[in-house]
Amino acid sequence: MAARTGETKAWHLNFGPTNVGIHQVSLNTDLRLHGGAVTASSGVQAEALSAMQAPGRKAAFNADLGRSLARAHGKGAEAVTQLLEAERAAPQRVQFGQTWLRTGQGWCLKGPRSGCWQRG
Numbered sequence: 001m002a003a004r005t006g007e008t009k010a011w012h013l014n015f016g017p018t019n020v021g022i023h024q025v026s027l028n029t030d031l032r033l034h035g036g037a038v039t040a041s042s043g044v045q046a047e048a049l050s051a052m053q054a055p056g057r058k059a060a061f062n063a064d065l066g067r068s069l070a071r072a073h074g075k076g077a078e079a080v081t082q083l084l085e086a087e088r089a090a091p092q093r094v095q096f097g098q099t100w101l102r103t104g105q106g107w108c109l110k111g112p113r114s115g116c117w118q119r120g
Contacts (some may be wrong), residue, residue, distance in 0.1 A: 018048040023062045029064040037068035038075075059090035063097070 021044035028037035041061075049058055066082030069075040087094040 016048075016050060018044055019057065022049075022057055022064075025061055026064045026070070029068045032071075034068035034071045038066065040071060041065050055089045056093060059086040059093045062086035063094060074099060 002107045021040060024040035025037045025044065028034070028040055044061060051063060052058065063086035066079045066086060069079035069082060072079075083094065
């Protein structure tokens with residue numbers, strides 16, 4: 001259905017292929033299907049995500065993708081990039097969101113080679 005309607009902001013809703021892709025990443029992340037989340041992220045176009053003008057949705061996408069990448073072997077740098085992008089989009093969601101805080105804390109406990117970053 002989203003493919004047929006295209007991107008729309010009717011009634012102040014962000015509906016379309018981009019939002020469906022965001023939900024696919026989120027669902028796969030929450031179900032711990034991290035490979036599926038990473039695969040689903042390829043269907044979300046950066047330009048369409050920015051055009052939504054919904055920083056909360058962008059932050060949710062970047063943070064969920066970052067959470068999945070953090071659990072994928074050898075994807076630490078990409079995970080950090082996504083989590084920092086989420087923080088730029090909506091700092092309050094990342095800095096005070098318990099799920100995202102646990103991701104960072106668990107990651108840092110793995111040791112210095114885990115990709116843990118220090119905030120200034």
